[in-house]
Amino acid sequence: MTKRQPSTGPTQRQLRVAEEIRRTTHEILARANWREPLLIGSTVTVTGVRISPDLTNCTLFITPLGGEKEEEIVKALNLAKAYVRGELGHALNQLRVVPQIRFELDRSFDEAKHIDALLRSRAVARDLGPDKDGGA
Numbered sequence: 001m002t003k004r005q006p007s008t009g010p011t012q013r014q015l016r017v018a019e020e021i022r023r024t025t026h027e028i029l030a031r032a033n034w035r036e037p038l039l040i041g042s043t044v045t046v047t048g049v050r051i052s053p054d055l056t057n058c059t060l061f062i063t064p065l066g067g068e069k070e071e072e073i074v075k076a077l078n079l080a081k082a083y084v085r086g087e088l089g090h091a092l093n094q095l096r097v098v099p100q101i102r103f104e105l106d107r108s109f110d111e112a113k114h115i116d117a118l119l120r121s122r123a124v125a126r127d128l129g130p131d132k133d134g135g136a
Helices: 012-031 070-079 081-091 108-119 122-128
Strands: 044-051 057-064 100-105
Touching (some): 012 044, 012 057, 012 081, 057 070, 070 100, 081 100
Parallel strands (some): 057 100
Antiparallel strands (some): 044 057
């Protein structure tokens, strides 16, 4: 048996499984009959999924619509993850093992907004301006 070289990113299978989990979880969250009052009126978008190489653990990144009570919604979803995982098991019957799941708040939009603000700042605009001394 040959030793596998460490890869630089997820495999095609990981990407396919992660996308199927993202799509299916989004459908489950949209049609679920929640007992938790906080989740009953909330609309949650699953923005991404990171799955382990052995497909046994995955993190679902979510964004609640409206951005209200984000931390509380993530906490409530993590308490209800057994229900979501069970529904995933029924929907994804092509997987041998349904991965353990956990929910996290997707902060990538906040980071992108911060980087955009930095790029639009005067200091960066000054550095990116035309070269006055004619050199390269």
